[in-house]
Amino acid sequence: MDTRDRYVHTAIVLLREGGYARAGINEIVASSGAPKGSLYHHFPGGKQQIVREALDAYTRAVGEYAARALAGATTPAGRVRALFAAVAHRLEASGFRSSCAAGAVALDLDADLEAVRGAVHAFFAAWVALVAPHFPLGDPARAASFAGLLLTAIEGGYVRGRAEHSTRALDEAAEWLATIAERECTPRPARGSQTRTRKR
Amino acid sequence: MDTRDRYVHTAIVLLREGGYARAGINEIVASSGAPKGSLYHHFPGGKQQIVREALDAYTRAVGEYAARALAGATTPAGRVRALFAAVAHRLEASGFRSSCAAGAVALDLDADLEAVRGAVHAFFAAWVALVAPHFPLGDPARAASFAGLLLTAIEGGYVRGRAEHSTRALDEAAEWLATIAERECTPRPARGSQTRTRKR
Numbered sequence: 001m002d003t004r005d006r007y008v009h010t011a012i013v014l015l016r017e018g019g020y021a022r023a024g025i026n027e028i029v030a031s032s033g034a035p036k037g038s039l040y041h042h043f044p045g046g047k048q049q050i051v052r053e054a055l056d057a058y059t060r061a062v063g064e065y066a067a068r069a070l071a072g073a074t075t076p077a078g079r080v081r082a083l084f085a086a087v088a089h090r091l092e093a094s095g096f097r098s099s100c101a102a103g104a105v106a107l108d109l110d111a112d113l114e115a116v117r118g119a120v121h122a123f124f125a126a127w128v129a130l131v132a133p134h135f136p137l138g139d140p141a142r143a144a145s146f147a148g149l150l151l152t153a154i155e156g157g158y159v160r161g162r163a164e165h166s167t168r169a170l171d172e173a174a175e176w177l178a179t180i181a182e183r184e185c186t187p188r189p190a191r192g193s194q195t196r197t198r199k200r
Numbered sequence: 201m202d203t204r205d206r207y208v209h210t211a212i213v214l215l216r217e218g219g220y221a222r223a224g225i226n227e228i229v230a231s232s233g234a235p236k237g238s239l240y241h242h243f244p245g246g247k248q249q250i251v252r253e254a255l256d257a258y259t260r261a262v263g264e265y266a267a268r269a270l271a272g273a274t275t276p277a278g279r280v281r282a283l284f285a286a287v288a289h290r291l292e293a294s295g296f297r298s299s300c301a302a303g304a305v306a307l308d309l310d311a312d313l314e315a316v317r318g319a320v321h322a323f324f325a326a327w328v329a330l331v332a333p334h335f336p337l338g339d340p341a342r343a344a345s346f347a348g349l350l351l352t353a354i355e356g357g358y359v360r361g362r363a364e365h366s367t368r369a370l371d372e373a374a375e376w377l378a379t380i381a382e383r384e385c386t387p388r389p390a391r392g393s394q395t396r397t398r399k400r
Contacts, residue, residue, distance in 0.1 A: 019219065021219070097310065106363040107299060108218040108221065109363065110217065120363035124360055148360075148373075151356070153356055156356030159307060160324055160352055163305075164321050176380065180376065
C-alpha cells in the first residue's frame with residue numbers, strides 16, 4: 001500500500017469509528033504513521049478532500065462485499081439475510097466500535113460540509129442502485145424503494161448495534177424484511193387467484 | 201428555564217447536531233450563555249455527566265412526542281405512519297441538520313464512554329417498551345421485535361435524511377412497515393382459512 005492509499009485507508013477506519021469529527025488531520029497522520037507534510041502533498045484540499053476520497057473508496061469497498069453477499073444467495077429472502085449477516089459480521093468483528101463510514105459522517109454533517117454531504121449521498125445512491133436489481137418487485141421504482149428500505153434498516157441497525165453491543169437489531173430487521181422479500185418477490189399466480197400459503 | 205435546565209437543553213441541541221464530539225463543554229457553555237464555573241457546579245462529573253443527563257431528558261421528551269403521535273392514530277398502520285411523520289417533521293423543521301441525539305452519540309461512542317453508552321441503550325429500550333404495546337401481534341416478544349424494527353428504520357431514516365436532505369427514506373420505510381402492521385396486526389380468521397385479500 002503506498003502512502004496515499006495508507007492515508008485513505010486510515011481515514012476510512014477513523015470515519016467508521018466516529019464520523020467526520022474523529023477523522024482529524026492529526027489523527028489520520030498519527031494513525032497512518034506517515035509524515036504530516038506528505039498528507040498535504042497528496043491532499044492539498046486537506047481534511048475535506050481526504051474525507052471525500054475516503055468515502056469514495058469506501059463506497060467501492062462496500063459495493064464489493066455487498067455484491068459478494070448477494071451472489072451467495074439464491075432467493076430474494078436469502079439475499080436480504082445475506083446482506084444483513086455480512087453487516088452484522090462486520091459490526092461484531094469490530095467489537096461494536098466501528099460501523100458505516102457514510103452513516104457516521106451523516107450524523108455530524110454541518111452546513112459547511114456540502115461536498116462531504118454529496119459523497120455520503122452518493123454512497124447511499126450507489127448502494128441502492130447495486131442492490132435493487134436483485135429484488136424482482138414488478139417495477140424498478142418499487143425495487144429501488146425496497147432496496148432503500150434495506151439500506152435504511154442497515155444504517156439504523158448499525159446505530160443500535162453500536163450502543164447495544166449486539167447484532168440483534170440487524171438480525172430482527174433481517175427476518176421481518178426477508179418476509180417481505182419472500183412474499184412480494186415470489187412469482188405470483190394470475191390475478192384473482194392469490195391465496196396466501198405461507199406465514200411469517 | 202433555570203441554569204441547569206438550560207445547560208441540559210443546550211447539550212441536547214448539540215448532541216442532535218453532531219453527537220458526543222459536538223457537545224464539548226466549551227460549546228455547551230458558549231451556546232447556553234451561562235458562566236462556565238456554574239456548569240461544573242451543576243455537573244461536577246463534567247461532560248460525561250451532562251451528556252448522560254441530556255440523554256435521559258431527551259428520552260422523556262421523545263417518549264412524550266411518540267405517545268402523542270400514537271394517540272392520534274386509530275389503526276396499527278396509522279400508528280406506523282404517525283410515528284414516522286412525527287420524525288420526518290422534526291428532521292425537516294431542522295433543515296436536515298439535527299436528528300436523534302441517541303443515534304448521533306451511538307456512532308461516535310468509544311470504549312471510554314461506557315456510562316454514556318448505557319444512556320443511549322436505555323433510550324432505545326424505553327422507546328421499544330413505549331411503542332410495542334400499540335401493535336397487537338399475538339405475543340409481547342413479537343410486538344417488541346416489530347417496535348424494534350420501527351426504531352431501527354427511524355434511526356436509519358435520520359441517517360439517510362441528514363445526507364439526502366429529504367424525508368424520502370423515512371416516508372418509504374413508513375409505507376413498507378405500515379403494510380406489515382396492517383397485515384400482521386389485523387385480527388385474523390381461523391387457521392386454515394387465511395386468504396389474502398389486500399395487497400400493497
